[in-house]
Amino acid sequence: MTGIETSSGAHPALWPAPLADGAVDATVTVPGSKSVTNRGLILAALAAEPGWLRRPLRSRDTLLMAEALRALGVGIEETVTDRSPGSLGAPGSAGGGEAWRVIPAGLHGPATVDVGNAGTVMRFLPPVAALADGPVRFDGDPRSHERPLHGVIDALRALGARIDDDGRGALPMTVHGGGALDGGPVQVDASSSSQFVSALLLSAPRFNQGVEVRHVGAALPSLPHIRMTVDMLRAAGAAVDAPEAGGEPNVWRVAPSALLGRDLVVEPDLSNAAPFLAAALVTGGRVTIPDWPERTTQPGDALRRIFTDMGGSCELTDVGLTFTGTGRITGIDADLHEVGELTPVIAAVAALADSESSLHGIAHLRLHETDRLAALAKEINELGGDVTETADGLRIRPRPLHGGVFHTYEDHRLATAAAVIGLVVEGVQVENVATTAKTLPDFPGLWTGMLDAATAPARRA
Template sequence: MTENPAHSDLWPAPLATGAVDATVTVPGSKSVTNRALVLAALASEPGWLRRPLRSRDTLLMAEALRAMGVGIEETVSSSSAGSAGAEAAGGSGEAWRVIPARLRGPATVDVGNAGTVMRFLPPVATLADGPIRFDGDPRSYERPLHGVIDALRALGARIDDNERGALPLTVHGGGALEGGTVEIDASSSSQFVSALLLSGPRFNQGVEVRHVGSVLPSMPHIRMTVDMLRQAGAQVDTPESGGEPNVWRVSPSALLGRDVVVEPDLSNAAPFLAAALITGGRVTIPDWPERTTQPGDALREIFTAMGGSCELTEAGLTFTGTGRITGIDADLHEVGELTPVIAAVAALADSESVLRGIAHLRLHETDRLAALAKEINELGGDVTETEDGLRIRPRTLHGGVFHTYEDHRLATAAAVIGLAVDGVRVENVATTAKTLPDFPELWTGMLGTVAGAAAAPRA
């Protein structure tokens, strides 16, 4: 967790002066956008993404696919979403047209520090003609990639990584991959499974992925991958559909070019819903889906248990807080990405919280467990790491610098604490652009200090 002196600017987190009462339009889901881009690039015909997320991670994915020959055309029009409700969601009607092409190298892919890019695209690169080199931010070299590399080698791919099991690496694409059955340990990241499944329809034999490690984290993300594959015309057998436990099979087939409307990113709604809980206010997130595979949907249950209430209507999800926050004992194994904001709320609660099942967060953009414990404790908190999570005992907090280690979710967690603690200064709040562009403007708009259509006080 080294600091980057180039990002030493400090953002004063706004202190809430009363109960929040706002409607906040959250941009599209990163997880849906990047899966949809991969599936569209591998389809047999052009497709559309409506209301995609434009953030560092999704732009890296789009540029990577372009480098391999895929056409991605961006349009902005008030009517481009066809009646999908883009304007109702506060968006400009942005759409991306994806035109599949024969994948080719040589090409270089910059993954940044995006897990979806570094893990989803090496399987795609095996289908290219020629070498595809993958490189990224220094932290990306430390993130586990062995599950994808070892699996692709077992399926017949040629990959040069100097035996590191990590970036940088080169995939020597042969225009096709035989595919078949492969065993992997995906206990450090569910993205290993999703990566193989997304390209599986294009492998000659499809793919059968057999997880042989300990319990898989972030299962909702695998369910999202399966759901989107099926919508694109793929045949997928899963444990939930009567298959073997921890085994997923994708049959070889052509993928359909689809018209996909990207849901709001529910995980990125977490800090805004937390604001209602902390201030005893009310926040509405428009277009919250009735049915979704996004892990962020669990916020309804988790934050209700911590002292609020929610209602899902045609207007969206409205969450209301009482101003009192109750500690929680929760297994967040399936929804680990929500941990930073939940930990921030727990630090302001009136009783102890235990967050369990999240040891894998030590391998994310930074070691999130160590970072949360250190930074909350620096503000006067009492957070200890456990073997698989955090124990948070509420203390009176004070102002200070909250370091983010170039991790977007740590930055939003710091903003949440700053609602109730005067003098919190967030180092490198700009890192939120990874998945939540314009976060500072959305945040201050919610608090009524900045006017704007994206986050306006409710009448």
């Protein structure tokens, strides 16, 4: 089955997307960043001393990462501390009071890792497994078998690892850990996923020679995620030479060293804030996201600029980010190469705009949880839209939309995009909204809570 096929018969688990009564006016506390949580878990597991992750995201992707590390011998203890009245309260952050204590240990096999359909788990953990003593088997959801992994597999082999994948360059596979890895220089084509680079960098301090990763191929997507990896490595005590610091273009060097056990507070997931900010834009309302960082490497920070270009305005204060819509949505011509994960919600907003949009630089989205370009075009068009795939993106011409079933292909970002359209288009039904639990626990509860907050004053009057 391809990424955009649908099964015949009844649609499973249809969720009627709530229709907004008017302008949204709410404060929405977004759970912690998946990208930061899973990178933090890897670095803490490889550290020379115990560390803490505070306000981690509890979602399918992060729990899969934690369970995989436990299977390799790492201790991860979950605690909940007292909650202050002003602490975060979103699902996935346990009111701001949850913390994970990570206790490094000798990595060992045999072990089995379930990656689900998490790109960070399937790509970040094989280098860790190469450091383990014994075989580590990797498998996951059917879609995980279709997602590219050759960059990590080929690079690890070049660095001295032994991997059995039957020549697929994909899951399932077994990494035969030898307790150590030589490391050194390696070339990788990461044009299909920046995670290939991050995967090698995160474990590199534990390689005997460190690593020199040289990207060869087309332009790298999602560079902010590599910058996030570099920043987090440096904060953990690693010496990293990277292009943005004046180093050689497309080359990253990490020296061998011991990593520090950190006390890391996880930022809110700014990409998961996208549908809530979009709600303010499409309803002409206002949404505040508390604790939006002033400085961050998260790609979601680009929403401030993108949604402002589409007709809104934003203000960043000590409380967080407040985004306000004007009631008008303007089409956009945007290169989303570095922030591709924002595309589904941006496309949903563009389908409701008053002028044409061109989203480009995102051909790599065909290799994500599903073929996101084909899926967005198909599903928006079936609601009456006019979306055309291009070689590297989407052309979206606004048309009056109508209700119908929006299939999600087990892709969390397709589900949130459908919810945005459903705010202003009556009768949108989202197939399998539960898939949002991949990175955003209880999205339906947060979504309806946002709408309830907008109408609560009227009910009290």
